[in-house]
Every structure is written in C-alpha cells, then in structure tokens.
Amino acid sequence: MASNQEEVTLLGVIGSPFVCRVKIALKLKGVEYNYVEENLANKSELLLKYNPVHKKVPVFVHNGKPLAESLIIVEYIDETWKNNPILPSDSYQRALARFWSKVIDDKIVGASWKSVFTVDEKEREKNVAETHEALEFLENEIKDKKFFGGEELGLVDIAAVYVAFWIPLVQEIAGLELLTSEKFPNLYKWSQEFVNHPIVKESLPPRDPVFAFFKGRYESLFASK
Amino acid sequence: MASNQEEVTLLGVIGSPFVCRVKIALKLKGVEYNYVEENLANKSELLLKYNPVHKKVPVFVHNGKPLAESLIIVEYIDETWKNNPILPSDSYQRALARFWSKVIDDKIVGASWKSVFTVDEKEREKNVAETHEALEFLENEIKDKKFFGGEELGLVDIAAVYVAFWIPLVQEIAGLELLTSEKFPNLYKWSQEFVNHPIVKESLPPRDPVFAFFKGRYESLFASK
Incomplete structure (x- = not known):
C-alpha cells in the first residue's frame, strides 16, 4: 500500500489497453492514485510536457517523476512496491x-x-x-x-x-x-x-x-x- | 568472469547492431563465449529452434537456455554477471x-x-x-x-x-x-x-x-x- 507521502498520478484514456496494463499493476499492488482522463484530440499540457517523445498515454507520475511506455511503467511499479510480485524472481x-x-x-x-x-x-x-x-x-x-x-x-x-x-x-x-x-x-x-x-x-x-x-x-x- | 562451468554461446551476424550490443555487454562483463556466425540466407537449425518467433539474431544461449531480443539479452547479462553494472541501481x-x-x-x-x-x-x-x-x-x-x-x-x-x-x-x-x-x-x-x-x-x-x-x-x- 502506498504511504501517505506517495503521490501517484496516471494520465490515460478509458479505451486504451496500454493504460489498462498500468491500472491492473497498481490495483495488484494496492497503490492508490489520481487518474486523469486525457482527451487525445486535445492533449493536455501535462501530457505533452511529460511525454514529449511519444505524446501518448499512459503517462505515470510518481512523486513528480514522469514515466512513459506501459511495460516500462509496470516494471517500475513492480520494483517500487514489492508486494504481489509481477515479474519472476529468477x-x-x-x-x-x-x-x-x-x-x-x-x-x-x-x-x-x-x-x-x-x-x-x-x-x-x-x-x-x-x-x-x-x-x-x-x-x-x-x-x-x-x-x-x-x-x-x-x-x-x-x-x-x-x-x-x-x-x-x-x-x-x-x-x-x-x-x-x-x-x-x-x-x-x-x-x-x-x-x-x-x-x-x-x-x-x-x-x-x-x-x-x-x-x-x-x-x-x-x-x- | 564466467566460471568454467558456464556455457555461453552467441548466434549472430557480423553486420548486425543488435548482435553488437550483446558483444559489448559480454566484453564489459568479461564473459567468455562461443560466437557462431549465422548465414541469414540459410538459417541454422539452432537459430530456428531457439528463436522460432522471430527467426532472427542475436540468440544468446546460457547453459542451454536460449534468449532472443538484444535489449532483453543485455538486461539478462547484467542481472547474471554483477560486475560493471549496465543498468542504474536506482x-x-x-x-x-x-x-x-x-x-x-x-x-x-x-x-x-x-x-x-x-x-x-x-x-x-x-x-x-x-x-x-x-x-x-x-x-x-x-x-x-x-x-x-x-x-x-x-x-x-x-x-x-x-x-x-x-x-x-x-x-x-x-x-x-x-x-x-x-x-x-x-x-x-x-x-x-x-x-x-x-x-x-x-x-x-x-x-x-x-x-x-x-x-x-x-x-x-x-x-x-
């Protein structure tokens, strides 16, 4: 479970399988987070600032530090919150x-x-x-x-x-x-x-x-x- | 340095940047390995057996266990041989x-x-x-x-x-x-x-x-x- 000092935000759109991957990982870890629904026809300043290379969701922000790419985010979540491991230990x-x-x-x-x-x-x-x-x-x-x-x-x-x-x-x-x-x-x-x-x-x-x-x-x- | 019991083989072609990534990682770790030059016009049985999904080089074989995809191989090498870390610890x-x-x-x-x-x-x-x-x-x-x-x-x-x-x-x-x-x-x-x-x-x-x-x-x- 995230401590009270953790600030976790997910920028996503509801129909995206890539965003859903991050949601599943966060749910599995029991991490609470702010979810921000993006409008891909009119991307937010935050999305463009945090993912200038791809300008895509998901963007994951942990204590102000942004990350993009769903599988990389899921690995980061797994390394940060150790309960219910997502990747094998071997x-x-x-x-x-x-x-x-x-x-x-x-x-x-x-x-x-x-x-x-x-x-x-x-x-x-x-x-x-x-x-x-x-x-x-x-x-x-x-x-x-x-x-x-x-x-x-x-x-x-x-x-x-x-x-x-x-x-x-x-x-x-x-x-x-x-x-x-x-x-x-x-x-x-x-x-x-x-x-x-x-x-x-x-x-x-x-x-x-x-x-x-x-x-x-x-x-x-x-x-x- | 790999111990005498380690068997490490790399299937590659000389002109491939993806194969070269694996070579650099192995050199950095000081791992000795057998290198097998593939002929992509006539792929070996071993290549097709070890990488049936992509049928591409590099294929890395560690003690009989095959792996494909250069960046995944480099991460595996980094996790297996701990000297000269390739990925950051944070x-x-x-x-x-x-x-x-x-x-x-x-x-x-x-x-x-x-x-x-x-x-x-x-x-x-x-x-x-x-x-x-x-x-x-x-x-x-x-x-x-x-x-x-x-x-x-x-x-x-x-x-x-x-x-x-x-x-x-x-x-x-x-x-x-x-x-x-x-x-x-x-x-x-x-x-x-x-x-x-x-x-x-x-x-x-x-x-x-x-x-x-x-x-x-x-x-x-x-x-x-």
Missing part, C-alpha cells in the same frame, strides 16, 4: 516474461488492429494470418497453466490484457475470428480466467462504451471510403 | 534507461534505415525528418555527459551503438546527413567517445566489409528499379 524467467510481453506488442497488437481497422480486404487477410500465427505462439506458451505467470498474474498476463479484452471486442466489430475457443482453446480459456480475476475485473473499462467508440471508428472508415 | 533511472533504449529501437532504427534503403525520394525525406526529430531527443538527453550512463557505459550507450557506428556508415552510403557534428554536436561528440572506448572498439565489426556489404545492398535497390 532472472531467466524474468527475461522470458519480458520477451513474451514484447511479442504481444510487436507481433499481435499491430497486426490484429490492422486486421480490423482497414477497408482493404487483402490487407485484412494478411494481418489476420499474422495475428493467428502470433497467437499460436501464445497458445503453445500458456498450455494448461492458469496464468502465463503460473498460479498468479504476472507481466505477460498483464501485457496480454489486450488479447483477452480488446481482441474479442474488435473482432466482433469487424466480424472476424481472431481469438476463438476453437482456434486457440488454451488461450481462450486463459482469457476467460483472466478477465474474471477480481483484480482485472475491477481494472477493465466498461465494455459497452468502448465497443461503441471503436464501432464508430470502424464504420467511419467505410463511410469515407 | 529504479527510476533504470526505467529511464529502458525508455531511451526503446526510443532508439522504435524511433531511430527504423526511420534511419528507411531513409537510406529506399529509391523513393519522398519516403527518404520523410524518414530523414523523423530520424532528425528523434536524434534531437538524444542530443538533449546526452547534453554534456560523457556517456548516457554518466561516467561509465550503460544500457542506453549500448543500445545506441546503432547511432554511433551504423548511422555514420549508412549515411555515407546514401550521401545523407543524419548524424553530423553541425546538427547534433553533443551526440556526435558522444559517438566519438563511445566508438573509441576500449570495450566498444574491441566489439565493433571491421568497418570496411560492413560498409561494402550495405553499399552492395543499397546499389542493388537502384539496379532493380
């Missing part, structure tokens, strides 16, 4: 956790997003195939474990909130089959376990407005075609 | 070192490479501008420090071997001005300091064959235009 396992988290960012987020938010069918097919290929690696990695971290939530689970919550949402919008129980039974089972974990459940955004927001964005692509 | 400084290393990979490597290896002038201009914008952040970050890590080499310096050695090489091939002493005096000064550091000097590939290799690749773009 250095090789820790390196593997970092590796799989990076795979999610490098191979799954971009491809799955592009498979939904495009009007080009060929582009869509290519990205669906790339998403499936990358999810297959996660399917083989989770096997019959409860979480990627074992019995408890860990870094890869938190990174994969995108897979558990956002992929089902955007695949429904576009009528795609990216993560299904038929294609990826272990990963699908994990995703159900994960979104129903009490810590995660309390950290996820409400589904309906996020669905509506991305449906609006999806349909605008076709309207302007 | 957790906020450590997070910042991870942040700037990621900026190099996300904002500089891709843009600078694309500014060289393209036949499209508009594409080139766009990527030159993006490279300059990102290098400006590094220029402001290094200021008048000797190294990004302070008085000693650290993670950001090692990540930035690409900036110090590869950018000057490929900008010469394409006749571009990406990193020059006029545009980025502090960063240029750092790059000279860095490539002349004894540990780095011994870890860099010989310039001429690497230059010839990339020149060949560059010219083939225009030949097939």
Whole structure:
C-alpha cells in the first residue's frame, strides 16, 4: 500500500489497453492514485510536457517523476512496491516474461488492429494470418497453466490484457475470428480466467462504451471510403 | 568472469547492431563465449529452434537456455554477471534507461534505415525528418555527459551503438546527413567517445566489409528499379 507521502498520478484514456496494463499493476499492488482522463484530440499540457517523445498515454507520475511506455511503467511499479510480485524472481524467467510481453506488442497488437481497422480486404487477410500465427505462439506458451505467470498474474498476463479484452471486442466489430475457443482453446480459456480475476475485473473499462467508440471508428472508415 | 562451468554461446551476424550490443555487454562483463556466425540466407537449425518467433539474431544461449531480443539479452547479462553494472541501481533511472533504449529501437532504427534503403525520394525525406526529430531527443538527453550512463557505459550507450557506428556508415552510403557534428554536436561528440572506448572498439565489426556489404545492398535497390 502506498504511504501517505506517495503521490501517484496516471494520465490515460478509458479505451486504451496500454493504460489498462498500468491500472491492473497498481490495483495488484494496492497503490492508490489520481487518474486523469486525457482527451487525445486535445492533449493536455501535462501530457505533452511529460511525454514529449511519444505524446501518448499512459503517462505515470510518481512523486513528480514522469514515466512513459506501459511495460516500462509496470516494471517500475513492480520494483517500487514489492508486494504481489509481477515479474519472476529468477532472472531467466524474468527475461522470458519480458520477451513474451514484447511479442504481444510487436507481433499481435499491430497486426490484429490492422486486421480490423482497414477497408482493404487483402490487407485484412494478411494481418489476420499474422495475428493467428502470433497467437499460436501464445497458445503453445500458456498450455494448461492458469496464468502465463503460473498460479498468479504476472507481466505477460498483464501485457496480454489486450488479447483477452480488446481482441474479442474488435473482432466482433469487424466480424472476424481472431481469438476463438476453437482456434486457440488454451488461450481462450486463459482469457476467460483472466478477465474474471477480481483484480482485472475491477481494472477493465466498461465494455459497452468502448465497443461503441471503436464501432464508430470502424464504420467511419467505410463511410469515407 | 564466467566460471568454467558456464556455457555461453552467441548466434549472430557480423553486420548486425543488435548482435553488437550483446558483444559489448559480454566484453564489459568479461564473459567468455562461443560466437557462431549465422548465414541469414540459410538459417541454422539452432537459430530456428531457439528463436522460432522471430527467426532472427542475436540468440544468446546460457547453459542451454536460449534468449532472443538484444535489449532483453543485455538486461539478462547484467542481472547474471554483477560486475560493471549496465543498468542504474536506482529504479527510476533504470526505467529511464529502458525508455531511451526503446526510443532508439522504435524511433531511430527504423526511420534511419528507411531513409537510406529506399529509391523513393519522398519516403527518404520523410524518414530523414523523423530520424532528425528523434536524434534531437538524444542530443538533449546526452547534453554534456560523457556517456548516457554518466561516467561509465550503460544500457542506453549500448543500445545506441546503432547511432554511433551504423548511422555514420549508412549515411555515407546514401550521401545523407543524419548524424553530423553541425546538427547534433553533443551526440556526435558522444559517438566519438563511445566508438573509441576500449570495450566498444574491441566489439565493433571491421568497418570496411560492413560498409561494402550495405553499399552492395543499397546499389542493388537502384539496379532493380
């Protein structure tokens, strides 16, 4: 639990999986914080000051010291508040956790997003195939474990909130089959376990407005075609 | 120094900045290792087995346990061999070192490479501008420090071997001005300091064959235009 002298602020937007990663980590640690919802169409002075390189959320501010990049923030949180460890204590396992988290960012987020938010069918097919290929690696990695971290939530689970919550949402919008129980039974089972974990459940955004927001964005692509 | 019981192997190619990062880290720690030069046109069984997700070098193998992704390997090396620390001991400084290393990979490597290896002038201009914008952040970050890590080499310096050695090489091939002493005096000064550091000097590939290799690749773009 954060002491009274800790000042923790998170700049975010409700529909961002990257912000949600930080929320889960903070909830897991029992850290209280001020949450500031940003308007990405009109970014705050604070956001631009604290993350001039990317001008993106999340931005995490601990006692006046700003940090950007969700996975780097989650590691910092884990190093700062020691209860409920997020990264494994063994250095090789820790390196593997970092590796799989990076795979999610490098191979799954971009491809799955592009498979939904495009009007080009060929582009869509290519990205669906790339998403499936990358999810297959996660399917083989989770096997019959409860979480990627074992019995408890860990870094890869938190990174994969995108897979558990956002992929089902955007695949429904576009009528795609990216993560299904038929294609990826272990990963699908994990995703159900994960979104129903009490810590995660309390950290996820409400589904309906996020669905509506991305449906609006999806349909605008076709309207302007 | 690695004990006699340690088995350390690095799969790499001579012209790769990502492999060079691992070489610098190992040299800094005084770890002896077997180096295996890969042929990327005909990847070894070992490479495909150890890095099935990316099928890329570097692959680092410690006592039979494989790891991929250069920055993750460097962190693992730093956690395993404790002498000559590469990451700062303070957790906020450590997070910042991870942040700037990621900026190099996300904002500089891709843009600078694309500014060289393209036949499209508009594409080139766009990527030159993006490279300059990102290098400006590094220029402001290094200021008048000797190294990004302070008085000693650290993670950001090692990540930035690409900036110090590869950018000057490929900008010469394409006749571009990406990193020059006029545009980025502090960063240029750092790059000279860095490539002349004894540990780095011994870890860099010989310039001429690497230059010839990339020149060949560059010219083939225009030949097939």
